[in-house]
Amino acid sequence: MKAIVSNKYGTPDSLQLLEVERAVPKEGEVLVKIQAASLNYGNLVLLSGTPFLARFAFGLFKPKYTIPGGDIAGIVEAVGMGVTQFKKGDEVFGDLSQSGWGGFAEYVSVPVKALVHKPANISFAEAAAVPMAGTTALQALRHKGVIQPGQKVLINGASGGVGTFAVQIAKAFGAEVTGVCSTGNVEILQAIGADHVIDYNKEDFTQSSDKYDLILAVNGYQPILSYMRALKDHGRYIMVGGQGKQMSEAMLLGPCLSVTSSKKLGNMLQRANQEDLHLLKELLEEEKLQPIIDKQFKLSEVPEAFRYFAEGHAKGKVVITMSED
Incomplete structure (x- = not known):
């Protein structure tokens, strides 16, 4: 072969x-x-x-x-x-x-x-x-993020592989979803059902007065303290993937900040899981995931x-x- x-x-x-x-x-x-x-x-x-x-x-x-x-x-x-x-x-x-x-x-x-x-x-x-991107998004939102209907969820890096699945899965779980992307990808996020789209070339979500129950950081570096400010009390920040400084902050500084605050900050590593694949299969069949x-x-x-x-x-x-x- x-x-x-x-x-x-x-x-x-x-x-x-x-x-x-x-x-x-x-x-x-x-x-x-x-x-x-x-x-x-x-x-x-x-x-x-x-x-x-x-x-x-x-x-x-x-x-x-x-x-x-x-x-x-x-x-x-x-x-x-x-x-x-x-x-x-x-x-x-x-x-x-x-x-x-x-x-x-x-x-x-x-x-x-x-x-x-x-x-x-x-x-x-x-x-x-x-499989991998969908499972990563699912595990970050459901297992690590404990997503609930009606929550305000922000996906930073929402137009990539994991991000596009995260937007749709969060919507399937009943969340109000904000996606962050570049100018050229705004229409993609609108097409897959994001309630709000932030073009990072025009607006910095960390400087906004809006606060979120759950933030998923897939791509695009922001200091972890900026993410923390964008969270509601008892909110959760989860980094998936990432490189260099962003990864270090999530792994080392995140747990320390979580101890001194009601907000929980950290990272997640995806693990292959047949049960999660079955759930993704159901969402695909129900046309809740594209x-x-x-x-x-x-x-x-x-x-x-x-x-x-x-x-x-x-x-x-x-x-x-x-x-x-």
Whole structure:
């Protein structure tokens, strides 16, 4: 089978399209013929080996997982011993980030816990856009943020992969949602149901008198004290992803501020979870969730897709399709 292979940490230029041996599903696994996959921040970490602490999970000197790609959607080709949840021909989607990665390939063998059935009302490309970004948004809002109907929720970085899902999921839970984005992305947030849209080129939400019950920071740096001022008493601030100073503030300063205030500030790391995937599947079937796809690339164009994604300006998700057509 064809696969994108990364044998050393580096830039997108180090990725190679190679012929590799197709896996055979073990007990409790299914072999999936991949139709589409998508890019996430974790793919950049797996490619570059930075931040360095990530290497303790991904391989200290070279990548432990040589075929990147976490989000997939495809068709079950074969099932291993003991598998009853899926059968040959089932359409599925899932998150491989806790199951050895391997999504940028024509086939992958994966534990059943990483997959759920694909909704019939969306395409493979749309399904592949969902798992990691959708689960991140869901876990940040529901598990960490304890979102409640009627709350005022602000999403900073609302037009990216996680952000577009967060806006829609918060609306599905009955919140009043404000999305923060650049001028060129205002219409996207309006289209997916944001109640209010703030163009950060024209307005600084941290200087406004408006206060929020829950703030989700996906992209765009603001000092944690500025976020704190924008929270109501007993409000919550959650950072997902992030780099450098923003991450340090959320991890180190956030817990300290939380002790001395009624406001809770911190960060969250997404974990693959089949139960959360099932809930996302329901929201997709009920048309309360619509994946936003910015660009699609072929498998042979994965290095180009990485370069585009690394620029940080994608509107929604960047998707890889296995077909060369």
